[in-house]
Amino acid sequence: xxxxxxxxxxxxxxxxxxxxxxxxxxxxxxxxxxxxxxxxxxxxxxxxxxxxxxxxxxxxxxxxxxxxxxxxxxxxxxxxxxxxxxxxxxxxxxxxxxxxxxxxxxxxxxxxxxxxxxxxxxxxxxxxxxxxxxxxxxxxxxxxxxxxxxxxxxxxxxxxxxxxxxxxxxxxxxx
Numbered sequence: 001x002x003x004x005x006x007x008x009x010x011x012x013x014x015x016x017x018x019x020x021x022x023x024x025x026x027x028x029x030x031x032x033x034x035x036x037x038x039x040x041x042x043x044x045x046x047x048x049x050x051x052x053x054x055x056x057x058x059x060x061x062x063x064x065x066x067x068x069x070x071x072x073x074x075x076x077x078x079x080x081x082x083x084x085x086x087x088x089x090x091x092x093x094x095x096x097x098x099x100x101x102x103x104x105x106x107x108x109x110x111x112x113x114x115x116x117x118x119x120x121x122x123x124x125x126x127x128x129x130x131x132x133x134x135x136x137x138x139x140x141x142x143x144x145x146x147x148x149x150x151x152x153x154x155x156x157x158x159x160x161x162x163x164x165x166x167x168x169x170x171x172x173x174x175x
Contacts, residue, residue: 003107004110006054006060006061016038022096025099029093029135050076057082061076062107073098073104073107075111076090076091078091088124112143122169122172123169124168126166136166145168146164147166150162150163
């Protein structure tokens, strides 16, 4: 069974509900969001934007699937750059009820396979807050290596916060 699939506009109601239910759980890891973000209309707009960027080949927006194929979170490859870079950024979240059950690990494993095999990318980068040990374990369990620290990297929870930088580089056969 697949751990992820491309997000669709039909996912807006379930994502709005998940985000509303998990608002406090996700708040320490997210930018401050307006009320509209947590509504079906807000999620329609987010998904529509992500699918437009997908059509431009700069984003791969997926949902994470849990038991029985139900949507339990999001995972996205964004900032896809071609040319000599062949790289992207990875971001994901899983609902509190399904956290710690291996779904994020499986989703990251699957989306990295898509990045390397289907998209032909060379490198996937991910960033975590320094105290987000669970996310760091997910990344490290999938072979990501910490390669640096980005001071005041993203505005999370209303303040600029340092992030640990991780990457996974595709190994290429010699020759």
